[in-house]
Amino acid sequence: MTNKSASIWLVVVMFIFSIYFLLPFYWILVSVTKDNGQLNTTFGLWFAYPWHLLDNFHEVFTRNGGIFWRWLGNSFLYSTTAATLATLFAAMAGFAFSKYTFFGRSFLFTLILGTIMIPATALAFPIFLLIQNVGLANTIWAVILPQTVSPFGLYLMRMFWDQSFPNELMEAAKLDGANDATVFWRLGVPLIQGGLVTVFLFTFVAVWNNFFLPLIVLGNNNLFPLPLGLAGWAATQTGSTPPYSAIILGALIGILPLVLSLLFLGRYWQAGLTVGATKG
Amino acid sequence: MVTFTVFFVAPVLYAIYLSLFIPQQVNGNLTQVFGGLQNYEWALQDNQFLKSFIHIFFFGIIQIPIMLLLATILALILDQMVDGFLKRFFRTAFYLPYTIPSVISGLLWGYLYSLNLSPLNYIIQQNGGQPINFLASTPMTLFVIGNIVTWTWVGYNMVVLFASLQGVPRELYDAAKVDGATGWNVIRYIKLPLLRPALFLTLLFSIIGTSQIFAEPFALRSIGFVPNDITPNAYLYAVGAQNGNYSYAAALALVLAAVTFIFSSFFLRIIARNSNDQ
Numbered sequence: 001m002t003n004k005s006a007s008i009w010l011v012v013v014m015f016i017f018s019i020y021f022l023l024p025f026y027w028i029l030v031s032v033t034k035d036n037g038q039l040n041t042t043f044g045l046w047f048a049y050p051w052h053l054l055d056n057f058h059e060v061f062t063r064n065g066g067i068f069w070r071w072l073g074n075s076f077l078y079s080t081t082a083a084t085l086a087t088l089f090a091a092m093a094g095f096a097f098s099k100y101t102f103f104g105r106s107f108l109f110t111l112i113l114g115t116i117m118i119p120a121t122a123l124a125f126p127i128f129l130l131i132q133n134v135g136l137a138n139t140i141w142a143v144i145l146p147q148t149v150s151p152f153g154l155y156l157m158r159m160f161w162d163q164s165f166p167n168e169l170m171e172a173a174k175l176d177g178a179n180d181a182t183v184f185w186r187l188g189v190p191l192i193q194g195g196l197v198t199v200f201l202f203t204f205v206a207v208w209n210n211f212f213l214p215l216i217v218l219g220n221n222n223l224f225p226l227p228l229g230l231a232g233w234a235a236t237q238t239g240s241t242p243p244y245s246a247i248i249l250g251a252l253i254g255i256l257p258l259v260l261s262l263l264f265l266g267r268y269w270q271a272g273l274t275v276g277a278t279k280g
Numbered sequence: 281m282v283t284f285t286v287f288f289v290a291p292v293l294y295a296i297y298l299s300l301f302i303p304q305q306v307n308g309n310l311t312q313v314f315g316g317l318q319n320y321e322w323a324l325q326d327n328q329f330l331k332s333f334i335h336i337f338f339f340g341i342i343q344i345p346i347m348l349l350l351a352t353i354l355a356l357i358l359d360q361m362v363d364g365f366l367k368r369f370f371r372t373a374f375y376l377p378y379t380i381p382s383v384i385s386g387l388l389w390g391y392l393y394s395l396n397l398s399p400l401n402y403i404i405q406q407n408g409g410q411p412i413n414f415l416a417s418t419p420m421t422l423f424v425i426g427n428i429v430t431w432t433w434v435g436y437n438m439v440v441l442f443a444s445l446q447g448v449p450r451e452l453y454d455a456a457k458v459d460g461a462t463g464w465n466v467i468r469y470i471k472l473p474l475l476r477p478a479l480f481l482t483l484l485f486s487i488i489g490t491s492q493i494f495a496e497p498f499a500l501r502s503i504g505f506v507p508n509d510i511t512p513n514a515y516l517y518a519v520g521a522q523n524g525n526y527s528y529a530a531a532l533a534l535v536l537a538a539v540t541f542i543f544s545s546f547f548l549r550i551i552a553r554n555s556n557d558q
Contacts (some may be wrong), residue, residue, distance in 0.1 A: 010357050011366065017354065018373045021435065024388045025376070027399070027513035121492060121535035122514045125520050127294040135472070196546045210379040211495040212513075216521060227381040232389055234502040242502060244397065257381040262372065269375075270443070 016197045032056055032249045033220045039244050056249045063233075063246055070222055070251065071229035075208055078143050078225055083204040090199055091192070094157025095184055099170055100164050109158070115246040131217060140219040143225070145209050153199040156272055160195030161188070198272045201265060205258055297531040305363040309420045329394035329532060333539070334516060336511050340490045343426045348482060350430070352438035352475065356467060358438070359445045371442070374435035384499040386499025390415070395504050415504020416532045423511065426497045433489070437482045442450065444478035445471060480551065484544050 029045060034042065035052040042048040060068050096102075097109055123146075131142045144269070173183045199211055214228050224232065228251050238244045262269060323329055343345060361367045377385065389398045393414040401411035415421050448471070456466050494513035495507050508518040515537065520529030 010360065014357060014366075016353070021373050021377055021431065024385070024392065024431075027392060028388065040396050043402050044397060116488070118537055121494060122295065122537045123517060124527050125529050125533065129298070129526060130294060183303060195294060203318050206377060209379075211381065211498070212517075213382045215498075215517075225488065227383045230387065231383050231499060231502075234499065236502070237300070244391070248391070251388060253379050254384060258381075259376065262379050263378060266372065270439070 007121070010247070011202040022127070028248055028252050032252055034245060036154060036243070036245050039248075050211075052245065056245045059243065059246045059251070060249050062222075063243065067221065067229065068226075068250060071224050071226040074140075074223060075191050075225040076253070077140065077247045078214075079204045082144045082207045085144075085202050086150045086153055086203040087196055087200045089148060090150055090153035091186070091189070093195060094161050095188060097154075098161035099167065104279075105171040112151050120211050126213050127213070128216045128243040134182065137217060137221065138219050140223060143214050143223075146213060147203070147210065150159065150199070153203055156199050156202070157192075157195060160192045160198075162193050164195065194268065194271060197265070200270045201261060201268050202272050205261070224266050226250070230254065295530040295534055300529045306310070309553075320530050320535065321534050322528065323531050329512070329535075330517055332335040332509040332512045334489060335509070336493065337417065339422050339426060339511075340487065341418060343505075344483070344486045344490060347430045347434055348437060348486065351441055351482070352432050352479070354434065354438045355441035355445060355475075356471060358442050359471070371439065375439055376435065377432045380432065380438040382428075383470075383493035383499045385428055385432055386496040387502075389424065389431070389499045393424050404508045413504070415500060415506070417505060418507055418510060420502060421497070421500060421506055424500065424504075425493065425510075428496050429490075429493065433486070440482055441475055441478050445473060448474055462530065480548060483551070484548060487544045487547065488540060491536060 006277075030045060030047055031039060033053045033056075034052045035055060036046055038048045038052070097105065124225065127146050128142075129139065131137050131145075136145070138143050148152070170183060173187055178186070208225070209227070211227055211231075214225050218224060218228070222227070230247055233247050233250070234242050336426050338369060342344060354370075358367060361370075382387075392399070395401060395411050395413055398411070398414070405411055414424055431493060456470060461469070474552070492513055493511045494517065497510045498517075499508050506514075509515050512532070516529050516532045519525050519532060
């Protein structure tokens with residue numbers, strides 16, 4: 001930029017936007033130190049004394065018999081399991097689409113990508129009824145199984161296979177007598193590690209943040225993932241006040257893994273979006 | 281391959297099958313009776329369902345342009361900045377909201393807008409005013425949802441657009457400078473045309489995403505006035521989960537999917553045609 005004062009103005013504009021985007025995060029950090037009374041009577045954007053941070057931790061972790069631990073554990077269990085399986089499936093399917101020519105390949109690929117267009121909510125009720133029919137309703141599998149397929153993950157994986165695993169390498173390995181499984185696990189997987197992390201990260205966050213599916217398929221409090229549990233705390237009967245301070249601290253704990261993943265694994269996030277943008 | 285079929289094709293077929301039935305009391309037992317296209321006929325005459333479409337339509341034609349315009353401006357500014365801490369800071373700060381579960385951002389913003397917790401209302405009350413109920417009517421609630429959705433998705437769209445700007449060879453800018461192009465001309469004649477494919481993509485995802493808004497109004501329900509027909513998905517949920525009429529909900533879901541599909545292809549075609557003219 002040639003004009004120096006113009007570039008200073010642009011930075012000022014960016015700062016103003018940062019305030020907008022960071023305001024709710026700042027508000028959470030202030031609010032977790034307050035009890036319900038202070039939340040109602042003191043200015044939301046500044047601290048109040050005395051602090052109640054430790055009381056709030058106690059409240060979050062002991063409320064309803066310490067169910068918050070279960071929700072947190074469930075969220076980790078669902079996200080890790082579903083993301084691992086989804087990454088594996090996407091890697092295998094992406095490998096097949098990238099390295100083999102078979103009848104109807106491009107049609108099938110378009111069809112799978114087309115499913116991104118179908119609203120997830122349109123699928124949720126039929127999935128629930130199907131899962132109920134096989135007797136898995138109200139189990140952890142009702143949440144995990146439907147989320148082991150990720151069309152976006154498959155799309156990314158195919159791009160990664162195309163980019164980082166040359167066809168010549170595949171042919172050379174075949175000439176040496178390696179079978180498909182050996183090529184995939186021994187040669188391919190180490191080469192596309194970065195892609196695997198990216199797809200895992202995206203599906204992990206997608207499962208962690210998914211709300212509609214668990215809401216439909218789960219009826220048991222003990223199986224809820226964290227966001228669903230917090231929504232339950234917020235929706236208390238009319239007349240009584242929701243436990244604001246517990247909800248806000250719970251929300252902070254719930255978003256912490258995601259924020260940390262963004263701060264420390266930023267380049268993998270970037271990789272997913274870059275592939276999506278240039279090839280889309 | 282099998283898993284994709286099981287979890288995408290099967291539910292769609294099942295939804296179509298399901299939508300042809302009507303729950304009815306037969307000798308005191310609730311059974312599903314074949315009803316042909318009856319559910320669809322009802323859907324098209326269902327005032328609440330139609331209203332939810334009107335809500336989301338007006339929401340979309342106001343919110344999507346604002347969001348994409350902001351994302352484009354921020355991406356262009358970011359692209360001008362020199363690499364360094366500030367650039368990384370802004371990118372991360374703007375992108376951060378995208379990682380937050382939508383029901384949690386719904387709750388947090390809901391509290392920021394609520395009668396008793398809002399910092400704005402605190403200031404108003406300190407100065408002797410009456411607190412404002414930001415969630416008092418359907419349009420106001422839609423405005424609040426619009427703010428939450430914009431807050432969540434501007435950063436995501438910005439990063440997608442920014443990434444496609446990064447793919448532009450730098451020599452192109454140098455060549456333009458040699459030819460005497462000003463900063464504005466570089467944006468107008470080089471960057472914006474290059475952004476077009478990425479803008480298609482973000483527009484498409486925005487239309488699909490808008491048609492699916494659910495968690496934000498769900499979260500706001502515990503804080504303010506949120507009618508069942510605020511968005512199509514909220515109504516669908518009310519029909520399916522609260523009334524237990526899955527077959528009608530399946531029909532509504534399919535209508536919603538069809539309308540979304542028609543809308544997104546319609547918009548994409550218009551834009552594609554305009555860009556071919558130039």
